[in-house]
Amino acid sequence: MNAGIDRSVMKKLPEVTLAFWIMKIAATTLGETAGDLFAQTLGLGYFLTTVALFLIFVVTLVVQLRSTHYNPFFYWTVILSTSMAGTTMSDFMNRDASAAYLSGGTTSLGWGPQGLGLGYPTGAAILISLLIAVFVIWKFTGLTFSIRDIVTFRGEALFWSAILVSNTLGTSMGDFLSDSSGLGYAGGALLVTGLLTVLLALMRVPVVPNVLLFWIAFVLTRPLGATVGDFLTKPVAKGGLDLGTVGSSLALLALLFGLVAHARVQERRSAVPRNEVLAEDP
Structure with missing residues (x-):
């Protein structure tokens, strides 16, 4: 069996296509609205929600790691769980339970410490340091950064590990753009979209490694999801559409489920000729 065929069988991560980025943005946006739904709308608080969502992340990750091949449902469930956990982890680090960070009509949050109140700059600095540490360790292993x-x-x-930290960092970046930069939700989303467009143009520049562009884009799609999620759910008085966390989350879940189901169908179709080639390989 040749190395190329063996790699295709062992591969458990998706191809990076336009559909991949659409699903990534949908998952990160849903992660923002769902995280806020549990922590604020349902009043569970940042602490309890972070613990619960992190446990969900661990369970979904174990399923993904134990699988023997790429399964879109497993992969995108982990991406979604990292996005939801990253939302509340970031909120717990950066915010407190003051009225400035609570959704409309909410007066208190659930049991436990309700935010460390580190602020976005400090929280981002910690998360950037953690992400750099992950990549340094990754570099010393000699393993590839290419998905x-x-x-x-x-x-x-x-x-x-890099995904979990980058999604938490991306939440902090998105919340900073929405809440503290003066750009607002729509302005923050437009800024991140502009940066992603620049990255797309840089793909045609030979001296810029595509792997580097991928990871920068992967981080930036999280603040895009955070700002879009806030734009959908926050009150009109704050610059949002006031669609609510429940309705927005359900709509985004339906969209993501449809995209993942389509990806699953495509994966099964591509597996047929692949298996035929393996059967013929001496």
């Missing part, structure tokens, strides 16, 4: 070539358990574990 299309990650085929080992250790490589996948490092990948998901």
